[in-house]
Amino acid sequence: MTFDSCLQKQAAIKAIFATCLTPESRYQKIIELGRQLSPFNPASRTPANLVPGCQSIMHLEATLNDGKLILNADSEALISKGLAALLIYVYSEETPATIANCPPTFIQEIGLSNALSPARSSGLASLYHKLRQEALKYSLN
Numbered sequence: 001m002t003f004d005s006c007l008q009k010q011a012a013i014k015a016i017f018a019t020c021l022t023p024e025s026r027y028q029k030i031i032e033l034g035r036q037l038s039p040f041n042p043a044s045r046t047p048a049n050l051v052p053g054c055q056s057i058m059h060l061e062a063t064l065n066d067g068k069l070i071l072n073a074d075s076e077a078l079i080s081k082g083l084a085a086l087l088i089y090v091y092s093e094e095t096p097a098t099i100a101n102c103p104p105t106f107i108q109e110i111g112l113s114n115a116l117s118p119a120r121s122s123g124l125a126s127l128y129h130k131l132r133q134e135a136l137k138y139s140l141n
Contacts, residue, residue, distance in 0.1 A: 003102040009090045010106040017110040026115055027079065033089070034082030040074035053126030055119040056080045060127065062134035068093045069135060073127070083112075083124050091131060099135035104128060 020026040044061040051058040056077035063070045071092040073084035090106070091099050107113055113121065 003098050006090060006094055006098050006102040010104065013086060013089065013106050014109055020110075023115045026111065030082030030086070031078045032082070033085040034075075034078055034080075037074070037081060037085050037088065038072055040072055044072075045074070051123075051127050051130045053129075054080060054123035056123070058084065058123070058127065060084070060130050060134070062131070062138070064096075064138045068095055069099060069138060071131065071134075079120060080123060083116075083120065084127055087124075087127060087131060096135035096139035100132055100139065 017026060017029060020029050040059065041061065045059050049059040049061055051060050051073075054075070056075050058073060058075040058077075058080055060071065060073045069092065071088045073081070073088060075081040075084060086107075087104065090104060094102075107124070112124075116124065
């Protein structure tokens with residue numbers, strides 16, 4: 001099994017953040033990416049799509065199309081929405097197997113692990129966990 005597409009998207013994010021030399025510039029880039037997410041369907045704001053463990057309310061929508069997961073998320077917090085945008089960029093339109101087996105190593109590599117508060121780091125981990133659960137759900141069907 002190959003994860004080339006996932007790894008290429010992670011490399012693209014690393015390139016985007018290579019110019020962000022300060023924590024403030026990283027946060028500004030994260031907010032900018034969050035603002036670029038597709039509009040979230042209000043009907044998808046359901047308890048089943050709620051991401052537990054996030055500091056702010058976040059919903060994750062996952063649908064399967066031609067064997068690949070299509071992802072979207074929404075949060076009222078701009079930073080949280082931006083963090084979701086990073087994972088969506090990497091994992092949307094990937095197979096469930098890729099999502100389950102290609103970890104987001106770019107988070108550490110772009111310095112986000114050290115820049116985020118413990119609550120935001122926990123929320124990002126919760127979002128990735130929920131994303132993997134959705135992938136597993138679809139891989140079993």
